[in-house]
Amino acid sequence: MFWSAVPIMRQVDSKIFSCRCSQLYSLVADVERYPRFLPGWSRVRILHADDNRLEVEQQLQLGLFRVRFHSTAKLEPCRRIVITSSDAPFGEMT
Numbered sequence: 001m002f003w004s005a006v007p008i009m010r011q012v013d014s015k016i017f018s019c020r021c022s023q024l025y026s027l028v029a030d031v032e033r034y035p036r037f038l039p040g041w042s043r044v045r046i047l048h049a050d051d052n053r054l055e056v057e058q059q060l061q062l063g064l065f066r067v068r069f070h071s072t073a074k075l076e077p078c079r080r081i082v083i084t085s086s087d088a089p090f091g092e093m094t
Contacts, residue, residue: 025078031056
């Protein structure tokens with residue numbers, strides 16, 4: 001498989017926002033709106049939702065290149081969001 005030859009990349013970004021924690025958390029937790037403000041996100045669909053967990057299908061598109069993947073988002077309100085995926089080339093995002 002192509003992805004097995006791709007090295008694992010890790011990116012860490014830090015930003016300071018002038019808004020309340022609850023506002024920023026709400027923005028990031030609203031995964032269905034990602035295509036409205038995240039470059040490359042073309043489709044997001046929540047497959048299953050319960051208390052603090054979402055099963056999500058997402059699609060990224062860069063030019064003619066498209067990749068669809070499933071992920072799980074574990075929500076800890078106003079603390080953190082952990083997004084994991086067993087689909088290549090993704091792993092864990094926090």
